[in-house]
Amino acid sequence: MKAIKPTESELEILKILWEQGECTVRQVHEIFAENKEVGYTTTLKLMQIMHSKGLVERDEQQKTHIYRALVSRDKTEKQVLGKLIKDMFDGSAVRMVMQALGSHQASDQELEKIKQLLAELENKK
Amino acid sequence: MKAIKPTESELEILKILWEQGECTVRQVHEIFAENKEVGYTTTLKLMQIMHSKGLVERDEQQKTHIYRALVSRDKTEKQVLGKLIKDMFDGSAVRMVMQALGSHQASDQELEKIKQLLAELENKK
DNA sequence: TTGCATTTACGAAAACCTTCGTATATTTGA
DNA sequence: TCAAATATACGAAGGTTTTCGTAAATGCAA
Numbered sequence: 001m002k003a004i005k006p007t008e009s010e011l012e013i014l015k016i017l018w019e020q021g022e023c024t025v026r027q028v029h030e031i032f033a034e035n036k037e038v039g040y041t042t043t044l045k046l047m048q049i050m051h052s053k054g055l056v057e058r059d060e061q062q063k064t065h066i067y068r069a070l071v072s073r074d075k076t077e078k079q080v081l082g083k084l085i086k087d088m089f090d091g092s093a094v095r096m097v098m099q100a101l102g103s104h105q106a107s108d109q110e111l112e113k114i115k116q117l118l119a120e121l122e123n124k125k
Numbered sequence: 126m127k128a129i130k131p132t133e134s135e136l137e138i139l140k141i142l143w144e145q146g147e148c149t150v151r152q153v154h155e156i157f158a159e160n161k162e163v164g165y166t167t168t169l170k171l172m173q174i175m176h177s178k179g180l181v182e183r184d185e186q187q188k189t190h191i192y193r194a195l196v197s198r199d200k201t202e203k204q205v206l207g208k209l210i211k212d213m214f215d216g217s218a219v220r221m222v223m224q225a226l227g228s229h230q231a232s233d234q235e236l237e238k239i240k241q242l243l244a245e246l247e248n249k250k
Numbered sequence: 251t252t253g254c255a256t257t258t259a260c261g262a263a264a265a266c267c268t269t270c271g272t273a274t275a276t277t278t279g280a
Numbered sequence: 281t282c283a284a285a286t287a288t289a290c291g292a293a294g295g296t297t298t299t300c301g302t303a304a305a306t307g308c309a310a
Contacts, residue, residue, distance in 0.1 A: 007267060011212060025287080042269050044288070049267090063276055063287060077213060078228045081221065084209060087136060088202060093225045094235035096206065100218045100225075101242055103203045110219035111243055117226055118236055118243075132297060150257080167299050169258070174297090188257065188306055 004071050004079045009046050010055060014076065017056065017069040024064050129196050129204045134171050135180060139201065142181065142194040149189050 006014055016031050017023055029043035047067055050056045059066040089096040106114075131139055141156050142148055154168040172192055175181045184191040214221040226239075 008212070009268070015213075038268085039270060040286090041271080041288090045269075045290090046267095048289080065288080074224075077224050080209070080213060081225055082228070084205070085225065087133070088140070088205060092235075094239060097222050097225055097239060098242060099199075099202050100206055100210070100222055101239075101246065103207070106219050106246065108247070110217075111246060114219060114222055114226075115240075115243060117223060118240060121226065121236060122233070134298070163298085164300060165257090166259095166301075170260090170299075171297090173259080190258080 004076050018073045129201050143198045
């Protein structure tokens with residue numbers, strides 16, 4: 001089980017693939033370039049590197065390759081989050097949660113969801 | 126208000142300074158090198174760069190400089206966490222909390238703390 | 251005192267990330 | 281058909297991060 005540690009750009013592209021599903025480089029690029037000024041070949045190169053790293057796979061049947069994320073969103077979130085908790089919050093997820101809830105807005109509805117989750121966690125014990 | 130974006134090594138050194146308070150390079154190095162094989166001058170260089178970036182200050186009265194963190198732990202945690210929430214969790218702190226609580230152990234005592242915090246947040250509204 | 255240890259400063263190598271230019275192949279439409 | 285558009289591959293530049301070697305200054309101990 002190898003650690004997933006995408007760079008900032010790679011994470012952006014993964015997010016696009018997670019949300020869009022299968023994509024050509026062109027499709028990814030159009031979204032990727034919405035908030036940045038980057039050329040097409042930059043996006044292409046990033047995706048090629050991600051391919052060589054095993055972050056994505058691609059169907060090369062057609063001239064225009066089709067890319068797909070090879071790492072799941074859930075697993076990647078867990079890994080990145082886990083690393084942050086370990087590095088920055090002394091391994092305490094709860095300490096991180098306190099920091100997050102203390103400094104970010106949350107709606108009643110969202111707070112309710114967390115309460116529910118807490119209840120579930122307690123039942124599990 | 127400038128964004129604090131320490132690198133991985135810088136964050137490690139900041140953590141040492143936050144926990145130890147004032148430190149010489151030697152003191153930081155001894156802890157920093159516990160889990161890695163790095164030479165003394167590597168630690169020194171990192172701290173010099175952090176100084177030039179304004180992440181730490183130093184007292185140069187003595188030949189052996191004394192370093193101190195210039196960014197607070199709380200503020201740095203908020204910034205780093207905020208960026209992760211924005212980049213990875215669609216800006217939803219709650220989604221991140223759900224992920225964190227769902228995949229990391231938490232003691233009853235810790236869960237209790239979170240419940241308390243939730244109650245406080247609800248009262249504030 | 252003199253030589254060894256410790257410290258800072260500095261430069262530069264190595265690795266990684268981001269970016270783009272160019273070459274080449276393929277498709278398309280006028 | 282053939283030129284323009286579009287795709288991939290590749291190399292390399294430029295920036296940042298991490299690492300260390302070496303030089304110079306200072307402190308210490310025999």
